[in-house]
Amino acid sequence: MHQAETTALLTDQYELTMLKAALHSGTADRRAVFEVFARHLPAGRRYGVVAGTGRLLDAIEAFTFDAATLEFLTSRGVVDEPAAEWLAKYRFSGDVWGYAEGDCYFPDSPILVVEGTFAEAVLLETLVLSILNHDCAIASAASRMAQAAQDRPLIEMGSRRTHELAAVASARAAYVAGFTTTSNLEAGRRYGVPTAGTAAHAFTLLHDSERHAFESQLASLGEGTTLLVDTYDVERAVRTAVELAGPSLGAVRIDSGDLGVMARRVRAQLDSLGAHDTRVMVTGDLDEFGIAALAAAPVDGYGVGTSLVTGSGAPTASLVYKLVARADGPEEDAPMRPVAKRSVGKPSRGGRKSAVRRVDAHGGAYAELVTTGEPTPGPRDRVLQIPLVEQGAVVGREPLEAARERHRAAVAELPPTALQLSRGEPALPTEFIDGGPRRG
Known part of the structure; x- marks a missing residue:
């Protein structure tokens, strides 16, 4: 689905004021790498679920500044004329890599990597986080519910418990993570999610x-x-x-x-x-714990509303979008250097990351390997990041059913502890390796 209206104002003002200042300082054209990750999972969660990727690709394509948008920004003094002229020509022309939709993630998994000039990439921060934080949170809760349901069908019916557009996104994310149908007709029209009611x-x-x-x-x-x-x-x-x-x-x-x-x-x-x-x-304020409690009851299906669309207590995935590398100058061949925050409680790791899921001889995942060098997967390991955007062109679109099937396979390779609803550590440990310089 391609959005007709611009998504450029689905952002925070400071993205544009940073652009304005970077243009003045001459740093706007420095190459930069941003990464999206979560420092931790919500309390009690053993894994997270990547969702919203397809929606994000549509939104990036529609992230352009038309005359009416620029008039609004200049009239409010958000940008000056040089910045407005720059924005009038804006089309993201960089690269985006990410975990495929439906896959699982863990603390510090680099689930999205955005590469381009600083000016191009920084503008996408709020858009990226608003979509992924919501959809990943909903899908992560939905996956726990689907596992608790033990193959019994689930209908998503939370439209009356959230914002009208969040309801559509929630239905999509829930379907990726194992729900069978939704009551939301717009999700059916827009994304092909089966509907019921x-x-x-x-x-x-x-x-x-x-x-x-x-x-x-x-x-x-x-x-x-x-x-x-x-x-x-x-x-x-x-x-x-x-x-x-x-x-x-x-x-x-x-x-x-x-x-x-x-x-x-x-x-x-x-x-x-x-x-x-x-x-x-059965319906009525169900969550994953209520569903699990009904495992032995003669129930043939569940309807879930409020808990699903609020992430079952975790309405955001707590994802962040951080600059991890930047060039020393605007030249195309200027060397890249890792950069990182050292803020107390909010540190980041510098350098562009790659990720590999380590898989044993029995097909079971046992670790998330994150490296700043080139990945060196074993014969059964999975390289997790795939190209989503290449030189501004979307290359990662896929049918929603592909994400749904991927999620089913990703959960199946996790250890049994991943499916426990009790508090505990993430199902897979995240291992960091500082590699050498990246090629290219």
């Missing part, structure tokens, strides 16, 4: 009786629909549902009460009525 309690309350509501829904949507059975009395509702739809009723949904207890009662009642194939779906 039937009726809320309001539909039952609209009618003169629950029986009338069920009759109306069945007449409209067919016997394969899902009937919501907890508006009044669950036992009576299940009995009415099977009486009206017969044993071919698709599913019943429970949205309140002790979901484990209710699911067992409803399953037993459905079986006693001959509706052995009618599925039991």
Whole structure:
């Protein structure tokens, strides 16, 4: 999906004031390398999930400064005329490398590398972080939920619990990480995420009786629909549902009460009525812990809303975008030097990094190797960074299904501890090696 409107103002003012000052100081054209990484994972998380890459590539393509945008910036005094003239010609012409969407990451994994002039690359900071911090957080939570669900289907239904555009991005990220469907139709239109949905309690309350509501829904949507059975009395509702739809009723949904207890009662009642194939779906403030607690219950699927779109307590991935190398001058052949922050509690490591996932003879990952030199992977190791943008041209687009399948494979190679919901260390240790100078 290519965005029609410019994304240039989806940024912080200081990106543009840095550009303005760098143009004045003559440092704007120095070659620079920025990297995106997380210093740590949210408490209790064993791995993170890369998501939002496809959205980011669209946004970089649309990051241009049209006349109306420049008029806004100059009228506010954000940029002066030399900076405005520079921005009028701006098109990112550098290179971007990154972990492929759907892959897992760990503390200090260099999940995105942006190479270009300082002026070109610094302007992308806020855009990169706003997309990746949100989508990685949602996908990381969704992956834990999908693992807890143990192959039972999950529907993302958090649109009413977040910003309208965040809802679309959340649905996409959740699908990458293993959710089956979304209730959000824009995510279906824009990204091809499968959509699902039937009726809320309001539909039952609209009618003169629950029986009338069920009759109306069945007449409209067919016997394969899902009937919501907890508006009044669950036992009576299940009995009415099977009486009206017969044993071919698709599913019943429970949205309140002790979901484990209710699911067992409803399953037993459905079986006693001959509706052995009618599925039991549960919703209602679920998160990965609630899903895991229902593992032994006769539940056929889950709907998750608030916890999913808020990252289940971690609404940001805490990713940062740091300058790690820059040239000594504006010349094309000027030597590059590593640079790093030494701030207390927020240090960074200088030098452009590469990353390799170490994999043993059984196909199991056991370490994340990060090096400032050229990567030297073993016969089974995976080089993690792939080209996403080359000389300004997007080269890393792929179908969303490819990211979804990649995530499935990436989680499968992690050690069993990765799937634990209890607090603990990251599933893979990050090992640093200071290499020699990079080629090229």
